Amino acid sequence: MRAMHESQKLLATRWNSAHDMLQRLLEQQPAIHAALLSAEVRKKGKDICTLSEADITAAEEVVTAMKPMKVATLVMSEEITQTLSVVAPLLALLIHLQDSPTDSNLTKVIKSVMCQALNKRYLNKETLYVATAMDLRFKALPFLSKDQRQDYLCYYPCRSYKEQSITETPKLAFTAGLTTSGKIGPFNTETPLIYSRVFTNIGGAYNPTTGIFTAPVKGVYYIRFTAFNNKNGEWMAVNLYHNSERILHNSELANGHSFIANALILQLEQGSVVYLRLPQNCGLYDDPSSLNTFSGFLLFPL
Structure with a gap:
């Protein structure tokens, strides 16, 4: 039980550590607030550094903006056998989520930085699209345009034959x-x-x-x-x-x-x-x- 409530640390080499750290901080706000009200702690009130309402709101916006990346990472890591074919659909979904009229300025900045980082990481998507086209789970290729779908499906037709009747x-x-x-x-x-x-x-x-x-x-x-x-x-x-x-x-x-x-x-x-x-x-x-x-x-x- 204790492990569920332990604080999270920000690690440069660990994906989503910033998300996990802030999420845990928000989860523990009631306990933190109660602790700050104790007489023993208040004796040293001048040494106490608390978060303002604006800080809490900002943390909530960061967690919300980064959650899709957290979910995408879990999808990749929970596969028994990791497959390259999953990357392109997830990447398209993450980039598509960048547009929302209700986003605050902070959320827009975070999403923009994430989008730029993803596009920079995957400059050449040809291999990703080919791998996805060969995976029956993504046979509709909904993240591609009509012309793009036709290009990749015509080069890798074997998946359609698996769906055909054996008499055809x-x-x-x-x-x-x-x-x-x-x-x-x-x-x-x-x-x-x-x-x-x-x-x-x-x-x-x-x-x-x-x-x-x-x-x-x-x-x-x-x-x-x-x-x-x-x-x-x-x-x-x-x-x-x-x-x-x-x-x-x-x-x-x-x-x-x-x-x-x-x-x-x-x-x-x-x-x-x-x-x-x-x-x-x-x-x-x-x-x-x-x-x-x-x-x-x-x-x-x-």
Whole structure:
């Protein structure tokens, strides 16, 4: 019982210690007031330092302003397994709470400082949004705009498949072009090929930022690519990878306008990845004609 009423100390390395300290002070005000009325204490009245009504009001406002941060910290710390996906929703909620027409000037200042500190701590929210998009608890992504929700949901569709009936066949197909900027390579090391010009991405399983197709369901997939180079005497080549294993290599010594294409059928597990890389000392060429493409679609799930 005594531990419940012990005073709290302000610790720079302990989150919410200022909130806890002031809250405990307010809780103990009746006991403090009663103690100050005792004859023994009043004998040394000149040494007594008491809080004014304005001080008490200010302390109450500080506790109220800091309470959402306290609650957010408890939510994070009470998870059996801490997850990054919780951060973005909590962060959005804390920042949203900054606006209230009934706030006093002191409360507005406290909230403003907290908001600035949070935004400074999380300058790049991309990773937070990706983690949240993959967590079924936050599937609605209500803290994002409509366009933002669509961006993140299309890259991480596997959560929607968990909600589908097992008898429903997912619709998956993609085609992307490499670039419009002309020459690619040669490089002195094998280099990822990122097909950033998305023409079709039904189901959102292809990521144009990384150039990686991720199978959202176990199944049999059709994968195809094309490659082109226009520099005489330069090797053009493409390596196709399944996870970390190279499973296909096509190459040709360019002679004017040289073109290669290939396709294969792969059985992929859920979460398996397929991507293309440019071999060492080989080059490609692409322009708005989309001479280099990466395509695939689900034939049937297993």
